[in-house]
Amino acid sequence: MKGKSAAVIGSGIAGLAAAIRLAVKGFDVTVFEAAAEPGGKMGEKTILGYRFDTGPSIFTMPQLIDELFQLCGKNPRDYINYQKLNPVFNYFYEDGTVINAPHGAEKFAEEIASKTTEEKETVLRFLQACETKYKLTHKVFLERSLHKPLNYLNYETLYGVLNFGKIQAFKTMNEANHRQFKDPRVIQLFNRYASYNGSNPFSAPATLNVIAHIEINMGAYFPVGGMYSVISALYKLAAEMGVDFKFNTVVSSIITANGKATGLRTAETAYPFDIVVSNMDVFNTYQDLIPDAPKPKLTLRQPKSSSVIVFYWGIMKMFPELGLHNIFFSRSDKEEFHYVFEKNRVFADPTVYVHVSSKVNESDAPEGCENWFVMVTVPNNSGQDWDRFVRLTRKNVIAKLNTALKTDVQPLIGCEAILDPRRIEAETFSAFGAVFGNASNSPYSAFLRHPNFSSKIKNLYFCGGSVHPGPGIPLCLLSAKIATDLVK
Ligand SMILES: Cc1cc2nc3c(=O)[nH]c(=O)nc-3n(C[C@H](O)[C@H](O)[C@H](O)COP(=O)(O)OP(=O)(O)OC[C@H]3O[C@@H](n4cnc5c(N)ncnc54)[C@H](O)[C@@H]3O)c2cc1C
Structure with missing residues (x-):
């Protein structure tokens, strides 16, 4: 060769x-x-002493990175180290509920049961079903080309085909989550995983609930250094x-x-x-x-996936109630996804993701400060007035965070950079600024x-x-x- x-x-x-x-x-x-x-x-950028990872922040399956070093005969730990997260996410709801989601099905289900009307057993059953979906799909679908006929002639694929019903390919995520849970906060929590690949839980197949298994059961990590x-x-x-x-x-x-x-x-x-x-x-x-x-x-x-607007803010204060990953939910995910995927517009009350890497990587912000990566899901770029949408979104996000954190965020913003679908399109040659290819x-x-x-x-x-x-x-x-x- x-x-x-x-x-x-x-x-x-x-x-x-x-x-x-x-x-x-x-x-x-x-x-x-x-x-x-x-x-x-x-990517990565540093502004006035604040370091930001510009894109991904949720990191799972680190073994796939390690595999590359092992293939080359190297010890991955000589190059990169990861910290396993616990808790993984803090979820904030409009009604004041706060869920600090721990790692592992048992603890996660206990936390949900203590903060919502769902039973621990219901959550455990759901996570078990997500795991089954993962087991049925990962060898067949995630690790092979589906486009080579010979790849269908093996035990895993046959097993997957025989159990096809269990992956719920023809039910939407929202339908499956609704069938399992009665508490709208829990449905919203699990629906949100559709946004991990820029999709709409009200139309994406419930097979995507495997993402919950990967994050909650298998674990989320954060690389040392960001x-x-x-x-x-x-x-x-x-x-x-x-x-x-x-x-x-x-x-x-x-x-x-x-x-x-x-x-x-x-x-x-x-x-x-x-x-x-x-x-x-x-x-x-x-x-x-x-x-x-x-x-x-x-x-x-x-149709292409959704895109994002991200505000990278240097925040001149520390917020003990925040963790590494924080979600401030919209009052209606149904309306939010309808705006993003049907109306092609930004929603006035978006779900806001605030990632603060300085919580684990202290040098990412000056002393007494935090680096906030503040992201909302928006439509991909079909020529909307993005300057206006960014202005509106900034105002709405600040208002939402002010209420949830009982503070005035605006005067705390010491520096700012902004990413929107136009920049994603121009800087990474991504069609329509869609972050995840096809939805x-x-x-x-x-x-x-x-x-x-x-x-x-x-x-x-x-x-x-x-x-x-x-x-x-x-x-x-x-x-x-x-x-x-x-x-x-
Ligand atoms: C804000 C944001 C948050 C995200 N959050 C997460 C997350 O938390 N977890 C997660 O797992 N994923 C997340 N993602 C998705 C993840 O970042 C992407 O799926 C992944 O990084 C895409 O990698 P890629 O290899 O497809 O290539 P890309 O990252 O799209 O890179 C393609 C590269 O090709 C170069 N290129 C393209 N065309 C040419 C050309 N003609 N000539 C030369 N160079 C060219 C571009 O400059 C670019 O560097 C996020 C993405 C964004 C934008």
Whole structure:
């Protein structure tokens, strides 16, 4: 294999993982990245002494990161360490209820039973069903290409097919959660997991309840040094494995000949390669890099996921009632998701996520201060007046936090940066500024994302949140594994 060359377009987490895996396979790997730094959506910025992770903050399944180091014969602990979170989330409701959600089904169910009208046993039964869904789907769906017929001929898939009813693919998350629980606060808590992949719990299949299992039963973690430490560690590993990085370099097209990818072009140069892996959003890969190739129209036409507005605030005070992850719920998730997915507008009372990494990584904020990452779910970019929506959202978020925290947040904001769908689109080449590729709002779009290979162009592969098996750090890492496992 030595001497074969591979190009990876993009150094998002999936691009880095694909580059490392290809280097392990013996390829000479070059990563082309438009930005000046690796990481894509998983970035980092520092303003006036406050450090912010710009994208992901909820981190599960760290074993998938460790696996990359082990593949390279390295000890992951020499590069990156994680802390297991307990409690995982603080949930604040409009009626004053506060749930401090601990790790582990037993303790979680006890906390829910003590703060709501649900029985502990009901919560445990629900989490057990989420675990069953995970067991039925992860080998079949998350760890393999669904687009290769041979992958259906094995015990796990047969078992999955025989138990298909249990994954509740044809029931929505909200229907399943409603059937299980009577307390609207608990339904809202579990519905919220749809936003982890930019979907609508009122239409997304209840199979997505596996996310609750991954976070509550398997556990959430936080990397020592913050989320960007994961990117720094993978970048270091890739460089040690001989991967060459070309930053500030936009790929303008993929070169093809006789139905094969044979290289790529930047503004200055054409580069020959034996294989090409695109970590660029698959919609934009087709549109911009291979405009003449036949397009998988049905997949590319699926509605896109939601996007986000994030306020990065340096807060000149400490709030003991906040933890690392905090949710301030909307009074109506039904209306909120209706605004985001049907009306394409921002909702006046959004669910607000406040992530404060300085709670565990003290150096992320000056003494006596906190770094708040304040995020709400919004529609993807279809040309709305985002300046107005950002202004409105900022006002509504501050009003909501003022009430919940019984304080005036505005004068505490010492510095600010803002992310909105336009910037996500421009900075990471994500179609329509959607954070998670296609929305998983139907069984088709949830299970049949674009494959990790091109069926029309040989030697062209895809990884990242816009393709199979989906978005978020764990699935992006699995997309890189599936794509590179397909490389012969
Ligand atoms: C605000 C926010 C919060 C999130 N929260 C979470 C969370 O808590 N937990 C979680 O698991 N996930 C979260 N996510 C989702 C997660 O960040 C993404 O699913 C994941 O990081 C996507 O990685 P990726 O490998 O698909 O590539 P991306 O991060 O999208 O990176 C693609 C890279 O390719 C480069 N590129 C694209 N086109 C070209 C080209 N033509 N030439 C050169 N370079 C190119 C881009 O510059 C970019 O660096 C969040 C995302 C955002 C934005």
